[in-house]
Amino acid sequence: MTRKQRRLSLIVVAGLVLAAASALVLTALQDEIVFFRSPTDVAENKVTEGTRFRLGGLVEEGSVERGQGEAVRFAITDTANTINVTYTGILPDLFREGQGVVTEGTLDQSGLFVADTVLAKHDETYMPPEVAEALKAQGYWQGEEGSTQ
Amino acid sequence: MIAELGHYALVLALALSLVQSTVPLLGVRRGDARLMALAGSTSTVIFALVLVSFGALTTLYLQSDFSVVNVFENSHSAKPLIYKISGVWGNHEGSMLLWILILVLFSALVALFGANLPATLRATVLAVQGWIIATFLLFILATSNPFARLDPAPFEGRDLNPLLQDPGLAAHPPLLYLGYVGFSIAFSFAIAALILGRIDAAWARWVRPWVLTAWIFLTLGISMGSYWAYYELGWGGWWFWDPVENASFMPWLAGTALLHSAIVMEKREALKVWTLLLAILTFALSLLGTFLVRSGVLTSVHAFATDPARGVFILAIMVAFVGGALALYAWRAPSLKQGGIFAPISREGTLVLNNLFLSTMCAAVLVGTLYPLALEAVTDEKISVGPPFFNATFAPLAIPLFVLIPFGPMLAWKRGDLNGAAQRLLAAAAIAAVGGAMAASLVQKGPWLAPVGLALGLWLIVGAFSEIASRAKVLQEPLSVAWARAKGLPRSAWGTAFAHAGVGVLVLGVVGETAWKTEFIGVMGPGDRIEISDHAVTLTDIRAERGPNFQDQVVTFSVVRPNGARLPVSASKRFYPARQMPTTEAGMIERLSGDLYVTLGEPQDDGKIVVRVFYKPQVNLIWIGSLIMALGGVLSLSDRRLRVGAPRSAKAHRATGHVAPAE
Numbered sequence: 001m002t003r004k005q006r007r008l009s010l011i012v013v014a015g016l017v018l019a020a021a022s023a024l025v026l027t028a029l030q031d032e033i034v035f036f037r038s039p040t041d042v043a044e045n046k047v048t049e050g051t052r053f054r055l056g057g058l059v060e061e062g063s064v065e066r067g068q069g070e071a072v073r074f075a076i077t078d079t080a081n082t083i084n085v086t087y088t089g090i091l092p093d094l095f096r097e098g099q100g101v102v103t104e105g106t107l108d109q110s111g112l113f114v115a116d117t118v119l120a121k122h123d124e125t126y127m128p129p130e131v132a133e134a135l136k137a138q139g140y141w142q143g144e145e146g147s148t149q
Numbered sequence: 150m151i152a153e154l155g156h157y158a159l160v161l162a163l164a165l166s167l168v169q170s171t172v173p174l175l176g177v178r179r180g181d182a183r184l185m186a187l188a189g190s191t192s193t194v195i196f197a198l199v200l201v202s203f204g205a206l207t208t209l210y211l212q213s214d215f216s217v218v219n220v221f222e223n224s225h226s227a228k229p230l231i232y233k234i235s236g237v238w239g240n241h242e243g244s245m246l247l248w249i250l251i252l253v254l255f256s257a258l259v260a261l262f263g264a265n266l267p268a269t270l271r272a273t274v275l276a277v278q279g280w281i282i283a284t285f286l287l288f289i290l291a292t293s294n295p296f297a298r299l300d301p302a303p304f305e306g307r308d309l310n311p312l313l314q315d316p317g318l319a320a321h322p323p324l325l326y327l328g329y330v331g332f333s334i335a336f337s338f339a340i341a342a343l344i345l346g347r348i349d350a351a352w353a354r355w356v357r358p359w360v361l362t363a364w365i366f367l368t369l370g371i372s373m374g375s376y377w378a379y380y381e382l383g384w385g386g387w388w389f390w391d392p393v394e395n396a397s398f399m400p401w402l403a404g405t406a407l408l409h410s411a412i413v414m415e416k417r418e419a420l421k422v423w424t425l426l427l428a429i430l431t432f433a434l435s436l437l438g439t440f441l442v443r444s445g446v447l448t449s450v451h452a453f454a455t456d457p458a459r460g461v462f463i464l465a466i467m468v469a470f471v472g473g474a475l476a477l478y479a480w481r482a483p484s485l486k487q488g489g490i491f492a493p494i495s496r497e498g499t500l501v502l503n504n505l506f507l508s509t510m511c512a513a514v515l516v517g518t519l520y521p522l523a524l525e526a527v528t529d530e531k532i533s534v535g536p537p538f539f540n541a542t543f544a545p546l547a548i549p550l551f552v553l554i555p556f557g558p559m560l561a562w563k564r565g566d567l568n569g570a571a572q573r574l575l576a577a578a579a580i581a582a583v584g585g586a587m588a589a590s591l592v593q594k595g596p597w598l599a600p601v602g603l604a605l606g607l608w609l610i611v612g613a614f615s616e617i618a619s620r621a622k623v624l625q626e627p628l629s630v631a632w633a634r635a636k637g638l639p640r641s642a643w644g645t646a647f648a649h650a651g652v653g654v655l656v657l658g659v660v661g662e663t664a665w666k667t668e669f670i671g672v673m674g675p676g677d678r679i680e681i682s683d684h685a686v687t688l689t690d691i692r693a694e695r696g697p698n699f700q701d702q703v704v705t706f707s708v709v710r711p712n713g714a715r716l717p718v719s720a721s722k723r724f725y726p727a728r729q730m731p732t733t734e735a736g737m738i739e740r741l742s743g744d745l746y747v748t749l750g751e752p753q754d755d756g757k758i759v760v761r762v763f764y765k766p767q768v769n770l771i772w773i774g775s776l777i778m779a780l781g782g783v784l785s786l787s788d789r790r791l792r793v794g795a796p797r798s799a800k801a802h803r804a805t806g807h808v809a810p811a812e
Contacts, residue, residue, distance in 0.1 A: 009493050014505055017546075021509045024542045025516050032538040033520075036531035054533055066751040070670050070759045089670060090383065090750040090761050093312070093731045104533075129445065130531050 034104060038134035039081040042107065049107050055083060055115070056102040056131040064097055076101065076113070080138045087115040100131040152217050155205025156296040162198040162253070163286040165191050169279030173272035177345075185268050188275035189260040195282060196257035203250045206295050207237050216302035219243060219295045225308035225727050227698040235319040236309045241443065241459070242295035244322055248439070249285050251323070251330045256282065259334060259359075266355060273341035274334075281333055284466050292459050308698065308727035317377030321370060325397060328367025329435040332404055334359040336432035339425045340474060343481040348425065353415035356428070358786060360411060364404050365782035371397050372775030383733035383748040385763045387662070387771055390539040392447040395518045396438030402511035403431040406504045413500050416562060419491060420501070422482050427504075429478060433471040434511070440467055446522060495565040499557040506550040513542040551605050551656065554649050555612025558642070559619070573619045574612055581608035595664040602660035609653025613646045644785025648778045655774030661743070661767025668764075670750075674757035682764035683711040684745055691758060699723045704749055704758060708738060720747045720760075744768050 036054045037047055047053055055076055063075035063082075071088045074097075085103055095101065095118060105115035119128065169191040176184025206219070210233045215221040223240045224233060232239075238247040256278040263271045289295070338356045342348040374397070379387045388394060407427040413420045441447060444460020491497045517534045525531055555577060559570035585604025592599075618624075620642065621635035667682045678687040687707045694701040705719040720736035736747040743766035750759030 006491070006493060010501065013493075013502070017505050017509055021513055021542070021546060024545055025513055028538045028541040029516075029520060029534075032541055033532045033534050036533065068754070069672055070750065072751060090733070090748055090759065093383075093733055104535075129447070133531070 036102075036130045038078045038137065039076055039083045040078055040134075040138065042083050042113075043081040047107060049109060052104065052106055054102055054104045054130070055085070055113055056100070056128060057083075057134055058131070059095070059097050059099055059101050061097045066091075076103065078134050078138045083111070083113050085113040085115050087118055089116070089118070091118055100128055100135075102128045102131060151205045151208050151212075152214070152296040152298065155202040155209075156294065158198045158202040158205070159286060159290055159296075162195045162202070163283060163290060165195050165198070166279050166283040166286055169195065170276055170283050171279075173276040173279075177269045177272050177276075182268060185272035188272045188279070189263075192253070192256040192260040192275055192278070196253040199246075199250050199253045203237075203246055206243060206246060207234060209296075210234065210237050213306065214302075215304070215306050216299055217295075218297045218299045221299055221303055221306045223309050224306040225698060226305060228309060228314070229697055231316070231319060232309055232314045235316075236313070238322050239309050239313040239318050242289070242293045244326075245285075245289050245293050246295055247322060248326050248330060249282070249289060251326045252278075252282055252285060252333060255331060255334050255359075259337075263355075269345060270338075270341055270352075270355075273344055274337045277337035277340045277344075278333065281337070281470070284470075288459075288462055288466065292462055305727075308725060311699070311723065311725040311728060311730050311732045312381060315377065315381055317373065317381060321373045321377055323370075324366050324373055325370030328363050328365075328370050328404075329397075329400060329438065331359060331363025331366060332400060332428075332432045332435050334363070335407060335428040336474070339428035340477065342425060342485075343477050346481060346484060348421050348485055350415050350418050353411045353424065357408070357411045357415060360404065360408050360428075361782055361786050364401075364408055365779045365786070367397070367401050367404060368775055368779045368782065371401060372772050372779075375775075376772050379768075380735055380737060381732075383735045385735070385746045385748070385765065387768065390517070390536045391449050392518050393442050393449040395514050396441045399511050399514050399518070400431055400434040400438060402507050402514065403427060403434050406507035406511070407431050409500050409503050409507075413497050417491065417497055419497060420504075422485060423504070425482060425485075426478060427508075429471070429474045433467070433474070434515075436463070436467040436470060440464055441518070447518070492564045494560065494567050496557065496560045496562045498565070499553060499560055502553055503550065503557065506546055506553075510543060510546045510550075513546065514539065517542065548605065551609055551652065554609055554652065555615065558613075558616040558645050558649075574615055577608055577611035577615050580611045581605070592665065599660055599664035602664070603657060606653045606656035606660060609656060610650045613649035613653065617642065617646050640788040641785045644781045644783075644788065646781070647784055648781025651774045651776070651778030651781055653774070654770050654777055658767050658770030658772075658774055662765050662771065665766045666763060666768075669760075669762045671760065672753055672757050673760045674755070677757075679762065681745075681762050682743075682766075684764060685709040686745070686747070686762055688760065689717075691756075694721075696723065698727065699725045702749075702752075704736075704760070706736065706747060708745060710738070710745075718745070718747060720749050722749050739769060741769060742766065 034052050034054055035047075036056060039055070039057050041047065042055065057076040057078040060075040060077045060082055063073075063084075065073045071086055072091060073084065073086050075082045075084050077083075085105075087103065087105075102119040103113065103115035104117040104119070105113055107113055169188055173185050173188035176182070176187065209217050209220050210224055211230075213220065213224055213226045213233070215224075219240060219242050223243070224236050228236065236243075238244040256275060259271070259274060259278065263274070266274070335356055338352065338359070342352055371394075374394075375387050378389075379385065407424065410420050410424045410427055414424045440460065440463040442449075443463060446460060517538050520534055521532050555574055556567075556570055559573055560566070581604040584607040585600040588603045589597075589600035617635055617638060618631075620638055621631045623631045623635075626634065669679055669681050671679070673679070673688045675688055675691060678685060680686075685708070687709075688704065689707050690703075690705040692703055692705075694703050701721050701723050703719050703721040705717055708716050708718055710716065716738055718736040718738050721734045723732045723734060724730075725732070733748055738745040743764060746763040746765060748761045750761060752758050
């Protein structure tokens with residue numbers, strides 16, 4: 001092989017791998033991303049039944065029903081609207097009423113959000129950025145979170 | 150007093166680092182050996198100063214001096230001693246100090262072991278390190294002072310986040326930072342090469358031990374973190390494709406590529422310009438990781454309290470360093486002498502493919518990690534990119550790479566013999582095929598891809614050692630001769646074999662865990678019994694206990710393993726009053742064949758409790774495989790070739806003094 005052919009073969013292989021990778025990434029970005037929605041978005045019918053999305057907000061005070069089997073029911077609020085959630089599994093340690101939470105799952109026909117994931121935090125002062133935004137959008141904000149200085 | 154001493158040491162270190170950033174470069178310009186040699190002394194003194202500062206903070210923690218904000222917020226007088234020490238880096242300010250300590254440690258090591266480097270290169274490398282050190286010292290002093298005082302001093306501290314009160318914290322951040330920060334040396338060498346305008350095989354030989362060291366630590370740090378999350382978070386997951394995890398994984402992928410491209414450069418003087426770019430990008434990704442973790446721009450399961458102001462500062466640091474480095478690269482790289490070109494079927498050819506796949510994989514992870522930020526900036530739409538994305542993009546790129554790995558070491562430099570390599574890999578292919586077929590016939594359930602994955606893992610392991618076997622002529626010679634030959638092989642050959650086999654072991658673990666794990670969740674009370682993957686689990690006891698700074702609700706189970714052995718296992722829920730925070734402590738029976746993993750959920754009104762039990766086949770192979778990879782790195786690092794001309798004895802050093810060797 002001449003120098004030119006060698007270089008060409010390298011470029012062709014690199015091009016093929018990169019093209020394949022781009023195709024994979026683009027299709028995956030079409031299919032595999034999950035949108036974040038606030039309770040207000042859900043109330044305004046911005047989500048279709050059965051699609052996966054992330055629902056975030058504050059866990060409404062007094063809404064957590066536990067101790068009745070493995071499913072836990074609670075409500076997520078952004079202070080304007082509230083969505084009821086059911087989750088089967090073990091809640092993260094820092095799950096508490098009045099705290100920010102992000103859950104992932106689908107909405108069923110009755111408007112109940114069936115979560116299969118409740119995102120944990122490692123630190124009680126951490127507020128997920130989406131939740132902070134959603135609360136700001138409702139004019140409710142507890143002040144800057146987490147600055148320890 | 151101690152706090153002020155620590156603070157003052159940092160300020161002094163900053164002042165000295167400014168000297169180190171400039172004076173040696175002046176020396177290079179003027180050809181003044183004395184000015185160039187200054188970099189060595191400043192590096193050592195800066196290291197001593199930062200060590201004093203770190204020692205001061207540790208002392209404050211040991212004394213529980215709550216007049217210091219950082220100690221007040223992250224410590225408690227009743228905290229066990231080990232967590233008082235590891236608690237030093239269990240928070241933003243302290244971990245930043247550890248980051249800087251490791252950074253200056255590496256500079257001091259370059260100064261110490263770099264006596265054989267050309268004086269101009271050594272001075273330039275240390276000056277570039279000086280820029281990084283100065284910037285980060287400025288960052289910590291301006292935004293994250295760990296020695297800030299509190300007046301009046303409270304009587305008791307707020308305690309360390311209970312999730313961090315674990316031996317994992319003692320090891321994970323230091324290992325990870327040794328990896329992250331270690332890549333700064335490769336960066337500095339690359340910038341120095343661009344400034345000085347010369348780069349050759351010797352450059353690769355000097356850089357490779359540093360890259361390898363950083364890579365070993367990063368490998369250990371990531372797998373340690375994964376194991377820690379696995380047993381501490383209580384969800385039984387070992388990798389979530391979380392932004393914070395990706396932040397450490399991207400430099401690992403780029404660093405692995407760099408490790409391999411540097412070999413090509415050392416052996417064949419090819420891929421020079423590409424290797425320089427990789428060295429810059431690897432450290433850039435380390436900085437990106439630091440930014441993502443500390444700024445809190447992305448939702449992460451591992452995120453701690455963050456401060457946007459610091460994020461902006463780190464972003465500025467990153468833009469300045471990466472932008473500057475890439476601009477310098479664009480300006481100077483074309484003028485570097487290009488290396489040779491080579492046949493596609495050759496050792497170099499496979500290493501290029503390795504680099505192609507690793508960098509593409511890294512790019513895919515980067516896109517997945519940053520896409521939510523980009524989309525939000527453009528459309529205001531908030532999304533998350535989770536495991537399905539990464540599984541769909543990463544796995545299809547990893548599989549061909551894994552298939553190719555055993556071929557690499559089998560092919561000769563310059564022009565390889567593909568047929569010969571394939572013949573020598575026949576045994577590996579046969580073993581892999583038989584293993585995959587056996588798995589497929591034995592285990593009917595699970596995805597069809599799982600046996601293929603197992604076969605791939607076997608292929609990697611047997612393929613890795615096929616190279617050793619063929620070089621030792623295991624089949625042609627009597628066993629004793631072959632053994633003697635194998636022992637005589639260079640350590641780097643063994644290192645390669647172990648590192649590649651480690652990948653195979655890891656693949657076996659990943660396949661077993663993802664394809665065949667089983668799970669039970671339900672309410673259990675004393676005497677209740679469940680069956681999971683041939684294990685019988687009986688709840689025997691629920692009781693309350695007290696720890697040093699927590700209350701504990703302990704649930705004990707009796708497990709009968711498939712072989713009839715009866716073992717107790719207990720899981721617990723702890724409550725830490727100082728932080729009003731509960732944690733879940735998983736109970737585990739760990740075996741090579743798989744883990745039985747028990748965690749507790751909500752207590753029920755009738756005195757029972759929600760219990761979650763997993764059986765995870767082969768999951769421990771994931772971490773054992775990483776350890777084997779790191780072991781391969783250590784073996785390779787101990788190879789004579791990398792030590793030749795490296796640290797010379799002190800006498801020889803003194804004899805030659807600091808006179809620059811002719812270039």
